[in-house]
Amino acid sequence: MRAPDFWSAAPPSALDTCLATALSPLGMIYGTLTASRAARAPRWQAPVPVICVGNAVMGGAGKTQVCLDLCRRLSTPDRAAHVLSRGYGGQLAGPLRVDAAHHHAHEVGDEALVLARHAATWIGAERTRTARAATDAGAALIVMDDGFQNPDLKKDLSLLVIDGGYGFGNGYICPAGPLRESAESAFSRADAVCIIGAPGARMPEIPPHLPVFQARIEPAPGSASLSGKKVIAFAGIGRPEKFFETLRDAGAVVQKTVRFPDHHRFLDHEIDALVQSAADGGAEVVTTEKDYVRLNDAHREKVTPFPVVLEWSDVAALESFILERIGLN
Numbered sequence: 001m002r003a004p005d006f007w008s009a010a011p012p013s014a015l016d017t018c019l020a021t022a023l024s025p026l027g028m029i030y031g032t033l034t035a036s037r038a039a040r041a042p043r044w045q046a047p048v049p050v051i052c053v054g055n056a057v058m059g060g061a062g063k064t065q066v067c068l069d070l071c072r073r074l075s076t077p078d079r080a081a082h083v084l085s086r087g088y089g090g091q092l093a094g095p096l097r098v099d100a101a102h103h104h105a106h107e108v109g110d111e112a113l114v115l116a117r118h119a120a121t122w123i124g125a126e127r128t129r130t131a132r133a134a135t136d137a138g139a140a141l142i143v144m145d146d147g148f149q150n151p152d153l154k155k156d157l158s159l160l161v162i163d164g165g166y167g168f169g170n171g172y173i174c175p176a177g178p179l180r181e182s183a184e185s186a187f188s189r190a191d192a193v194c195i196i197g198a199p200g201a202r203m204p205e206i207p208p209h210l211p212v213f214q215a216r217i218e219p220a221p222g223s224a225s226l227s228g229k230k231v232i233a234f235a236g237i238g239r240p241e242k243f244f245e246t247l248r249d250a251g252a253v254v255q256k257t258v259r260f261p262d263h264h265r266f267l268d269h270e271i272d273a274l275v276q277s278a279a280d281g282g283a284e285v286v287t288t289e290k291d292y293v294r295l296n297d298a299h300r301e302k303v304t305p306f307p308v309v310l311e312w313s314d315v316a317a318l319e320s321f322i323l324e325r326i327g328l329n
Contacts, residue, residue: 027173042154049326054148056186060238062196071119082139087123094124160190167202227251230283236260
């Protein structure tokens, strides 16, 4: 799905405003149902701490990167952190542990496959069953990739991730805007807010009692050096512009950008055209790690993945806050 332009238009045109206003009654119904469901009592409490990394909007906000970062920081030789993912876009229902060497994106979803390359990762449509499987397998800490609106598994800590450049879009609830629920509802269940990227004009007003942690996206250690290189970049993520901006910040000479819908299943002719265009212009084809895992083996040989990591403004404060809240300080 590609988000409609009027969800994020700023300043909005007269047509954007009319569309959002006309659809707002449906959004109020959707938001009320979502908030009502999220407020239900949990069905199960895991015997280990559970951290939920979620967002309030449709599409990406940086949750996967936050999950990876937390697993890397919180895992110790005596404390294994496992990730829970719904496995969106995959065919397997789970619960099962993802094997990055054998599973494919169409089986377990692209996000789960990326996560599994860096941390023990489980997928499953039912959060409680998946959490049971993870703890039975030795998980001492569970990090949920999404599930902020899912009440089934009790959460010890809920982090609300916000894309700094996008915020909450036009501020309306789907289908009038990108929100899954009202800002007030989302903030009421959050224990802290993580802002990824420089805050922009669309940032919502965050309640003063909520701690705010800020991070920026940086190339991962060992990423291919693209400084001064001509590249053709493509991405099928929630907000491709973030990726293109990261490439430019890394010094790449971005000749062309191509946007696909989030979780897009690439067709051979689409990638072949990009590869040919790059060859004609003496450029390199570059994409995100999440898009890269959805390519077939032949195309992976012709495309360069560009993984990224998070750099926190105050990582010590973040770690101290999390460990205290989940009782591991």
